[in-house]
Amino acid sequence: MSASPIAGGGTPALQNRVYSGLKWVGITMVLLRCTRFVTTAVLTWLLLPAVFDEMTLALAVVGSLGVVREFGLGQAYVQMKVRDDAHLAAAKDTAFTLTMAFNLGLFVLAWTAIPWIAEYYPKHPGLAPILRVVFLTFVLDAFANTPGYILHKDLRFRHFSATEMWAGVTNAVIAIGMALGGLEVWSLVGGFLGSRAIQAVQLFHYSGYRPRLRIDRSIASELFHFGKYMWGFAALSAVGGMFDRLVMGHAANIGKGELGMYGIASNLCLLPATQITFLVGRIAFPALSQIRDDTAELRRAFLKALNHVSVLAIPVGFGLWAVAPDLVAVCYGKNFQGIAPIVAVLAFYGMLMAVASVSGPTFQAIGKPQVLFHASLVHHAILFPLVLWLLRYGVLGVAVGIFVPLVVSSAIGFVLVARCLTLRASTLLVPIAKTLVAGGAMALCVKLLQSALGPNTKESVRLALSVAVGVAVYFAIIRLTHRDLLKEFRQTMRRTAVASEGA
Known part of the structure; x- marks a missing residue:
């Protein structure tokens, strides 16, 4: 029996309930993200x-x-x-x-x-x-x-x-x-x-x-x-x-108006991250808490969750960076063009936040929340002075100021979770590196396409073609580099479709 990508194992009843959680939270993620995106887009055309x-x-x-x-x-x-x-x-x-x-x-x-x-x-x-x-x-x-x-x-x-x-x-x-x-x-x-x-x-x-x-x-x-x-x-x-x-x-x-535009850009870039974090935190933490005494199961659960989240979050980050100008022009209108450069920076912030979110539920489940607190101390010891210093460069400086500390604290979190679960660095980093290469190649192809189309092409046409080409390129690379992961996804989807919480 294939284990859940989040729970990694446990009793059949627990696995079934986790698959049910994936189904319902997954559906909500898609619908809620679309609803919020459309709501914000409509409001930007109605409000200054x-x-x-x-x-x-x-x-x-x-x-x-x-x-x-x-x-x-x-x-x-x-x-x-x-x-x-x-x-x-x-x-x-x-x-x-x-x-x-x-x-x-x-x-x-x-x-x-x-x-x-x-x-x-x-x-x-x-x-x-x-x-x-x-x-x-x-x-x-x-x-x-x-x-x-x-x-x-x-x-x-x-x-x-x-x-x-x-x-x-x-x-x-x-x-x-x-x-x-x-x-x-x-x-x-x-x-x-x-x-x-x-x-x-x-x-x-x-x-x-x-x-x-x-x-x-x-x-x-x-x-x-x-x-x-x-x-x-x-x-x-x-x-x-x-x-x-x-x-x-x-x-x-x-x-x-700059603070409002920063807020909209932040919400756009962090929406995928917050939804993925919600998925991991609200499903993984309760599920992992029920298998917390089995280190082998926890290790498998963590690695599967990390791989699945990386494959979903990394292309979103690179994709937002690649299509930011056209996306803003089409969806938010001329009054909000200042959002585009902010999105280009915060896209990677949201991407990293989603990937790093896998560590938190693991520390909570094994009863070591103090690790999160100590890593957070380091994060904010860097963030507060850095943001204040970079504030002189405006909203883009602030965006960079919140990204750098996240890189440091995320690295610390992964090192500590690897120690707790006795994971090798290569086991942890190689899957993420392969996904980063796929996301980078996707973004490069999209940028080359945009250059070929030129500035005279309508933004909506350029955006549609960019998304289509980006998805095709990323999926083609993932099929070559993550065959086992795609197989797990298909198995998960089949199990998820029939799972129920009452089982």
Whole structure:
């Protein structure tokens, strides 16, 4: 029997549930990515770049303040071993009570801090009223986070995928509808909050969880013991992930509309990475946690996940870099042409983030979240001063400033996971190197095609031909260099098509 590319092994029932997770999360990845891409593209034709500035900054503030929202309790709940039904119920209630307390407390603190936040960003006078609305997400998260982690622990990916998809559709309908009504930045706010609200309601519905406010001290201690490192890692990641936008919002040399364009470019390049990271983190972590005592199975699972993610993420990164000017011209219009050079840099950032995402769930599953925290310390020790120094060169300087630290921390992560799983460097690097060669060759062929077509060819025609040639070239090379991997993909697709979560 072929093992799952994520789980790598385990019981047949576990493999079946992981295949079911691949099916539903895979479907959601495609549909959600298309929905978000189309939504953003439509909004760029309806709104000016400056409209996106304050929403981009508001989301950065929300993300950075959200570092204390759960102290890693969700990840700790997913990986903890349950003794019986009573222990499980107590764990759910403890996680819910603590998470609710943290989020509601954060909402009060954030609301109180709005005047000081607005004062720090005088270039954005409309920020304060936007923050008063988007901070309501902390209230929604107070009730929705634990039901979400219940679905993850139970490997009920179909239900969680449904909440993601409906959230994407809700955002599209509300945002585009309000933009057509001339509500400008409030269309972005309405779409964001509406999507979070509908997802919160559905998470409660699908989880079947009925909350009870109580705290079991022994369980709370266990959750905090694991979660403290995950919180440290998540806190650094949250602040570091938003640091670029936070400093650009205050910088005098960042012009009107540039922050919004940077945000759109970042979302475009990181959407594949975030979806792949979601796939790996939400499926691999719960599944690997159930085979964490079998090093051989963990090693196989890690290598298969790494190879599969690399084959998917690397061509996306090279492809975005190759077609960035035409893609922006066709999909976002003339007002957003400044996005193209940013995409050319951030495409590789998103690519590396997706590939590096495989390490995190492995460390979590084997009970070593402190490794993630220590690697994150190195990452952010480089990121913070480098971004501040490169800010003088504008948005492109900032884009380079977030990419370099990711290269360093990703390398550290792979070295450490190789040690934990007793992997040889060649076993780890050769498959990635072969995929990088295939992606580079694809991008080179696309650039040669664009040069041959010349500047007089319509952007839409050039984009369509570039995508077609790029896909054909990449697939042809992969067929020669990754025969076994393609065979695994076909086997996975067959198993995925018939898998069910209830098995």
